[in-house]
Amino acid sequence: NYEKLWLGASLLLIVGFISTIVYGAAGAGVTMVNDEGGHVNPNNLGNTSGFDDPGVTKIGPSEYEVHVAALRFAFQPGTIEVPANSTVTFYVTSRDVIHGFQIVGTNANTMVIPGEVSKITVNFDEPGEYGIVCHEYCGAGHHSMAAELLVK
Numbered sequence: 001n002y003e004k005l006w007l008g009a010s011l012l013l014i015v016g017f018i019s020t021i022v023y024g025a026a027g028a029g030v031t032m033v034n035d036e037g038g039h040v041n042p043n044n045l046g047n048t049s050g051f052d053d054p055g056v057t058k059i060g061p062s063e064y065e066v067h068v069a070a071l072r073f074a075f076q077p078g079t080i081e082v083p084a085n086s087t088v089t090f091y092v093t094s095r096d097v098i099h100g101f102q103i104v105g106t107n108a109n110t111m112v113i114p115g116e117v118s119k120i121t122v123n124f125d126e127p128g129e130y131g132i133v134c135h136e137y138c139g140a141g142h143h144s145m146a147a148e149l150l151v152k
C-alpha cells in the first residue's frame with residue numbers, strides 16, 4: 001500500500017543522505033576550497049590545494065588569492081606581497097589550534113580554526129605596509145605571532 005511505499009522512499013532518502021555525508025568526509029584526499037571557504041584536514045595541508053604551498057596566486061588581471069596557514073606561533077608565509085590596485089582574497093586555516101587573523105588598518109579580521117578555511121576579500125587601492133597579527137590567545141608565543149603584508 002501507499003504508506004509502505006512512502007516509508008520505503010523516506011528510508012532510501014535517509015540512507016542516501018548518510019552515505020553522501022560519509023562519502024564526502026572519507027573521499028577527501030585533495031580538498032578544493034570553494035567560494036564559501038570550506039573544510040580541510042589540518043593534518044593533511046600538504047595535500048590540500050592552495051595550502052600545500054601557501055602564498056600568493058594571481059587569478060585575474062588585478063585579482064589575487066593568498067593562502068595562509070597559521071600555526072604556533074607564525075603565519076606561513078611570513079611576508080605577503082601584492083600589487084596596489086588589486087583585489088585580494090585570503091584563505092586562512094590553522095595547522096594546530098585556534099588563531100586569529102587580522103590585517104591591522106583594514107576590516108579584515110577573522111578567527112582561524114583548524115579544519116576550517118576562513119575567506120576574506122580585501123581591496124588594496126594604495127601601496128602600503130600592513131601588519132598581520134593573531135588576535136586569539138594561542139599560547140606562550142601568541143603576542144609575537146605576526147606577519148607582514150606589502151602592497152606595492
Ligand code: CUA
Nearest residue numbers: 099134138142
Ligand atoms: Cu596565534 Cu595567538
